[in-house]
Amino acid sequence: MNKDAKIYIAGHKGMVGSAIWRSLSAKGYQNLIGSTSKELDLREQQDVRDYMAQEKPDVIIDAAAKVGGILANNNFPYQFLMENMQIQNNLIDAALKTNVEKFIFLGSSCIYPKFAPQPLKEDYLLTDSLEPTNEWYAIAKIAGVKACQSIRKQFDKDYVSLMPTNLYGTHDNFDLNSSHVLPAMIRKFHEAKENGQTPVTLWGSGTPMREFLFVDDMADAVVFALENRLPDYLYNIGTGKDLTIKDLAETIAKIVGHTGEIIWDSEKPDGTPRKLMDVSKMHDLGWKHQIELEQGIEKTYKWFTENINDVKKVTI
């Protein structure tokens, strides 16, 4: 990939988009563009068409989406379905119409069926029912994968979808109303420590198993997809290793320095019992993650404490 290629990172101020921007800049890519949702609302089709006609990017990386945890997905199903479809449809269709040769679409591991065999292979897509708590978001993402696949098939363009496992890291969302499990735990343990080691209540039974990837590793996978024409349409991105939510809580408590009690609220939903990605397709092509979980949590907690006054608050 030419270092002067014009690369549009949609969602460049988000956790993933900003990591991709940093990673590409560090590798010498000089022609990066991005717009905030205030400057360009990707739900507005004509605005997206005008932007693309004016900017004419060579490559688009779609890291723009409405994202959130179980609570947010449950409470706002329409927004999670419709806004995600609007954002990705407008970008993908405008990309095709302005002859963008390369498009990298970011989805999520929740596209796979709730009870699919573990670890999750790309082939399990659309083989059974989804997890109901986030099916709205998942269906939008599946539509995005299929849109890119159809362009690949019909027009022979390098439109590829990467499905990250749970991501975490710097610039994460630490708002307890809408955050994912790992940053929510960091915030809860930190605040409990500051309040004199008060007990921390966590959702569910603690038994589900999850996999986590540090966001800089995700950005590295995107750069890999940018610099190589991947032979297939869909790739899982993760570490290939998981742990129980209970083990995650204990790891975070240790790093944060919380020594108080942990209470599990089993009235709250657990979500999918296990979600581990099979990452052998990416490994076979030569990509592998670099940052292990403890190291990643340490980096994230350091960033959180340094930015505690202005960590992102998402309002839905």
Ligand SMILES: NC(=O)c1ccc[n+]([C@@H]2O[C@H](COP(=O)([O-])OP(=O)(O)OC[C@H]3O[C@@H](n4cnc5c(N)ncnc54)[C@H](OP(=O)(O)O)[C@@H]3O)[C@@H](O)[C@H]2O)c1
């Ligand atoms: N976080 C995870 O654990 C995770 C896991 C798997 C996959 N992913 C995927 O990775 C991608 C990025 O997620 P993230 O965690 O980086 O999310 P994020 O931090 O919330 O960032 C989302 C970005 O999307 C932009 N955006 C949202 N609505 C928009 C709109 N209507 N118009 C223009 N821009 C809009 C936001 O722009 P503004 O800030 O300007 O509003 C923001 O930059 C998503 O596709 C997500 O599905 C994330």
